[in-house]
Amino acid sequence: MTQPEKTAYALEELLESNKKWAGTMVAKESEFFKKLEAQQSPQYLWIGCSDSRVPASELLGLAPGELFVHRNIANVVVHSDLNCLSVLQFAIDVLKVKHVMIVGHYGCSGVHAAMTGKRIGLADNWLRHVQDVHQKHERYLGDVLNSQERQNRLCEINVMEQVVNVCQTTIVQDAWERGQPLSVHGWVYGLKDGLLHDLKMTVTSPDELAPRMATCLGRYEDEA
Numbered sequence: 001m002t003q004p005e006k007t008a009y010a011l012e013e014l015l016e017s018n019k020k021w022a023g024t025m026v027a028k029e030s031e032f033f034k035k036l037e038a039q040q041s042p043q044y045l046w047i048g049c050s051d052s053r054v055p056a057s058e059l060l061g062l063a064p065g066e067l068f069v070h071r072n073i074a075n076v077v078v079h080s081d082l083n084c085l086s087v088l089q090f091a092i093d094v095l096k097v098k099h100v101m102i103v104g105h106y107g108c109s110g111v112h113a114a115m116t117g118k119r120i121g122l123a124d125n126w127l128r129h130v131q132d133v134h135q136k137h138e139r140y141l142g143d144v145l146n147s148q149e150r151q152n153r154l155c156e157i158n159v160m161e162q163v164v165n166v167c168q169t170t171i172v173q174d175a176w177e178r179g180q181p182l183s184v185h186g187w188v189y190g191l192k193d194g195l196l197h198d199l200k201m202t203v204t205s206p207d208e209l210a211p212r213m214a215t216c217l218g219r220y221e222d223e224a
C-alpha cells in the first residue's frame with residue numbers, strides 16, 4: 001500500500017469514529033446537539049499548550065459546550081497577540097466566563113527548547129517569550145536545581161507569568177473595573193499521572209496580582 005492510500009484509510013477511520021461518537025451522544029441524550037446548537041454557555045476559558053497529550057475538556061471531564069479553549073505552543077499570552085486577545089475578549093465580554101485558567105504542563109517541549117536554546121524553527125521566535133521568562137527568573141532557576149527540576153520549575157513560573165499577562169490586559173482590567181466576577185488561575189498538568197496542580201496563583205482583583213506573584217515566587221526562595 002502506498003503512503004497516500006494509507007493516509008486516506010486512516011482519515012476514513014476518523015470520520016467513522018466521529019459518526020460513532022455523535023451516535024453515542026444522541027443515545028445518551030436525544031436533544032444533545034439541538035441544545036448545543038442553540039446555545040453555548042461555558043463558565044471557563046482554558047488557555048493551554050497545543051501539546052496533543054493535554055486534551056482540555058477530556059481531562060476535566062467536561063462535555064462539549066462547557067469549556068472555551070485557546071491553545072498555543074507553551075501556553076503563552078502575549079500582549080499583542082490578537083488571536084489570543086480576541087478569544088479572551090469574546091470569552092469575558094460575550095460569554096461572561098467566570099474563570100480563566102492558564103494551564104501549563106510538565107515535560108513541555110516548548111519550554112524545554114526555550115530553556116536549552118535548542119533551535120526548532122519559526123517557533124523559536126514564539127518561544128523567545130518563554131526564554132524571557134527564563135532570563136527574568138534565573139535567580140530561582142540557577143545552578144542549585146538539576147536539569148529536570150529546572151525544567152519543571154520553568155513550566156510553573158511560565159504559567160505564573162502568563163497569569164500576570166492575562167490580568168494586565170485591558171479586557172480583564174475593564175471587567176474587574178465594572179465589577180464583573182472573574183478569577184484568573186494558574187495550573188500545571190502532569191503527563192505522568194494525568195493530574196492538575198493548582199499553583200495558588202489565583203487572582204480575582206487588580207490589587208491581588210502583585211502580592212500573589214510575590215508569594216508564589218517566595219515559595220521557591222524558601223526552598224532554595
Ligand code: ZN
Pocket residue numbers: 049050051073074075105107108109110111
Ligand atoms: Zn507544551
